[in-house]
Amino acid sequence: MSADLGPEPRHQPSVLPYAEAAELARRHGMTQVAVRPSLGGYVREIWRYRHLMWSLAKGEVVSQHRDNYLGILWSVINPILLGVAYYLIFGVLLGLDRDVDNFVAFLTVGLFTFSFISATLTSGARSLLGNVGMMRSLAFPRVLLPVVKVISEFVNNIPAFLVLVLIALITKEPVTWEWLLFPVALLIVVVMGLGISMLISRAVHNVRDLANIVPLITRLLRYVSGVFFSIQVRFASIDDAPRWVGLLLEYQPVAVSLTLVRETLLQGFELRWQTWVVAAGWAVVLFVSGFIVFWRGEGTYGRA
Amino acid sequence: MAGPEDAGGRTAATPTTEDERVPSVIVSHVDIRYRIYGSPKRPEETDEEGAVRRLLSRGGQAGLGVQEVHAVKDVSFVAYRGESIGIIGRNGSGKSTLLRSVAGLVPPSSGTIWLGGRAALLGVNAVLQKKLSGRDNIWIGAQALGLTPAQVRRRMDDIIDFADIGDFIDLPMSSYSSGMAARLRFAISTAVVPDILIVDEALATGDEHFRARATERIEEIREQAGTVFIVAHSRKRINQLCTRVLWMDDGRLLGDGRPSVVNGLYGRKYGRHRQVWKERYEQIERVMSEQGPEAARELLRRWEPEGNW
Numbered sequence: 100m101s102a103d104l105g106p107e108p109r110h111q112p113s114v115l116p117y118a119e120a121a122e123l124a125r126r127h128g129m130t131q132v133a134v135r136p137s138l139g140g141y142v143r144e145i146w147r148y149r150h151l152m153w154s155l156a157k158g159e160v161v162s163q164h165r166d167n168y169l170g171i172l173w174s175v176i177n178p179i180l181l182g183v184a185y186y187l188i189f190g191v192l193l194g195l196d197r198d199v200d201n202f203v204a205f206l207t208v209g210l211f212t213f214s215f216i217s218a219t220l221t222s223g224a225r226s227l228l229g230n231v232g233m234m235r236s237l238a239f240p241r242v243l244l245p246v247v248k249v250i251s252e253f254v255n256n257i258p259a260f261l262v263l264v265l266i267a268l269i270t271k272e273p274v275t276w277e278w279l280l281f282p283v284a285l286l287i288v289v290v291m292g293l294g295i296s297m298l299i300s301r302a303v304h305n306v307r308d309l310a311n312i313v314p315l316i317t318r319l320l321r322y323v324s325g326v327f328f329s330i331q332v333r334f335a336s337i338d339d340a341p342r343w344v345g346l347l348l349e350y351q352p353v354a355v356s357l358t359l360v361r362e363t364l365l366q367g368f369e370l371r372w373q374t375w376v377v378a379a380g381w382a383v384v385l386f387v388s389g390f391i392v393f394w395r396g397e398g399t400y401g402r403a
Numbered sequence: 404m405a406g407p408e409d410a411g412g413r414t415a416a417t418p419t420t421e422d423e424r425v426p427s428v429i430v431s432h433v434d435i436r437y438r439i440y441g442s443p444k445r446p447e448e449t450d451e452e453g454a455v456r457r458l459l460s461r462g463g464q465a466g467l468g469v470q471e472v473h474a475v476k477d478v479s480f481v482a483y484r485g486e487s488i489g490i491i492g493r494n495g496s497g498k499s500t501l502l503r504s505v506a507g508l509v510p511p512s513s514g515t516i517w518l519g520g521r522a523a524l525l526g527v528n529a530v531l532q533k534k535l536s537g538r539d540n541i542w543i544g545a546q547a548l549g550l551t552p553a554q555v556r557r558r559m560d561d562i563i564d565f566a567d568i569g570d571f572i573d574l575p576m577s578s579y580s581s582g583m584a585a586r587l588r589f590a591i592s593t594a595v596v597p598d599i600l601i602v603d604e605a606l607a608t609g610d611e612h613f614r615a616r617a618t619e620r621i622e623e624i625r626e627q628a629g630t631v632f633i634v635a636h637s638r639k640r641i642n643q644l645c646t647r648v649l650w651m652d653d654g655r656l657l658g659d660g661r662p663s664v665v666n667g668l669y670g671r672k673y674g675r676h677r678q679v680w681k682e683r684y685e686q687i688e689r690v691m692s693e694q695g696p697e698a699a700r701e702l703l704r705r706w707e708p709e710g711n712w
Contacts, residue, residue: 114479117515120431123481124517127426131517133510151546158543162534165575236524236531237547238507307440398510 135398144240152243159251175258182207189327198329200367204270209326209357215256217317222248223296224313227304234401241400242393245296267364280363287382288356294385297393324353352381427630428482433514435475474500476654487631489645497654498634502601520598525588537572544591558594566590600624601632
């Protein structure tokens with residue numbers, strides 16, 4: 100009985116010892132809150148919440164485009180303006196357009212695909228911390244948050260991807276059966292993006308200072324991944340560079356994604372099985388590891 | 404065991420009462436700690452003046468580091484079906500945090516919570532998507548509560564009717580008044596009758612008419628063998644709605660029992676006569692240390708004749 104506590108011991112709430120509480124819960128078949136479900140249970144739970152996923156993704160897209168007059172048109176205008184700027188700077192000013200045959204198509208495919216990848220990185224990093232309010236109001240599998248970000252970014256970029264086809268037509272790329280692989284290539288990139296987004300969202304949730312490094316990483320990736328130059332051509336012009344460095348640059352996830360998409364639309368890039376195997380491999384590895392890493396943190400999100 | 408009736412001491416669990424009452428929430432030794440970023444601890448400046456000074460003198464080491472806030476400290480209780488439980492306590496005493504944990508929204512740092520059924524939280528603080536329309540938010544909220552698209556479509560009109568916000572339903576939430584937003588949240592959360600309903604100060608907003616309907620709705624849910632938790636600042640509302648009250652103070656659970664009893668305890672610490680009670684407690688402590696427990700008990704009997712000392 101202490102003066103600052105107020106009530107005397109007579110009114111102190113009685114406490115059930117933990118073992119008894121657990122026994123009581125077990126007897127009445129109660130479920131424990133905020134525990135990580137089994138991996139299979141988690142997948143089933145996500146399946147049960149699939150409709151919520153679409154609603155959230157739709158809401159994300161709508162709220163991104165609600166605040167301006169042109170709305171979703173901006174997702175076409177923006178990349179085109181960016182493409183023009185890049186063309187003038189890197190193509191004309193720095194003369195990188197000698198690297199490849201159809202530089203305009205080469206550049207725009209790289210740029211638009213990269214824009215999607217970098218958007219998944221940036222919004223994936225914010226997906227948990229930016230939604231703490233929602234996490235504290237609604238209960239659903241938290242993996243939906245990074246996943247929804249990727250889906251909505253992809254939907255945002257669909258107009259841009261259609262513009263790519265248009266640019267390929269305008270720049271007189273021959274229409275071939277290979278064009279049918281264009282959506283398949285994008286799908287592989289999306290799966291990769293899902294993995295990256297899940298990985299980075301958990302990392303940033305645990306150590307939120309990492310969010311400050313994400314812009315730096317995306318910028319670095321933009322410059323090393325061959326968005327506006329051909330890694331092969333540039334690398335060949337460096338004397339006695341070790342070969343493995345070239346392979347690393349060419350086959351890291353982002354660079355290989357750009358090559359993958361280019362191979363479907365551009366005649367200058369032949370379909371190579373190496374590209375597809377490596378890209379699909381990255382997609383599977385990133386997606387599976389991302390999902391498992393995120394799942395292992397389920398039950399801790401929302402407290403930070 | 405820690406039921407509303409036996410507010411006194413620990414009584415052994417008797418199987419008969421266990422069979423009659425079905426527990427819906429068991430909270431066992433729950434601690435919740437928050438990480439707060441960029442606010443180094445300065446214990447000497449806890450008053451408002453200190454806060455202002457802190458804002459003005461930003462720079463130097465201010466804005467660096469991580470601080471941990473211990474919002475809920477070793478709280479345990481068992482709630483049963485059919486109870487409506489009020490939670491009282493001053494601002495920042497951990498009421499909302501505890502209830503969010505019960506709803507499965509904020510994972511506890513340690514300790515365990517078991518639920519017998521589905522919990523739904525509704526509160527004025529619940530964040531809906533401000534840029535989306537009320538209708539979009541109903542879709543998101545109702546699906547998060549576990550409704551299928553077909554069920555949402557069927558109940559959409561009911562929800563809109565109950566929220567009573569007219570044509571605003573298709574405008575972004577950012578254009579809503581706080582009362583409208585609160586009504587919409589209430590309508591969404593009660594679209595599904597949850598086994599455990601948690602009402603976080605939602606009844607403070609809204610007009611008289613809405614409050615009456617909300618009370619009715621809460622009563623309805625309670626009758627369907629659910630458990631209702633209500634956070635409210637008005638002690639009058641608590642007395643009206645609740646059969647049991649938990650008192651949270653500085654993260655600890657200080658009282659658990661019938662509304663009149665717990666409200667009385669609360670009043671001793673924060674009520675009009677708190678000074679009197681403080682002196683009495685001090686006197687008891689003095690007597691306890693000088694003359695032993697028997698004399699202290701004698702003193703308590705004088706102040707509270709009906710107590711079983």
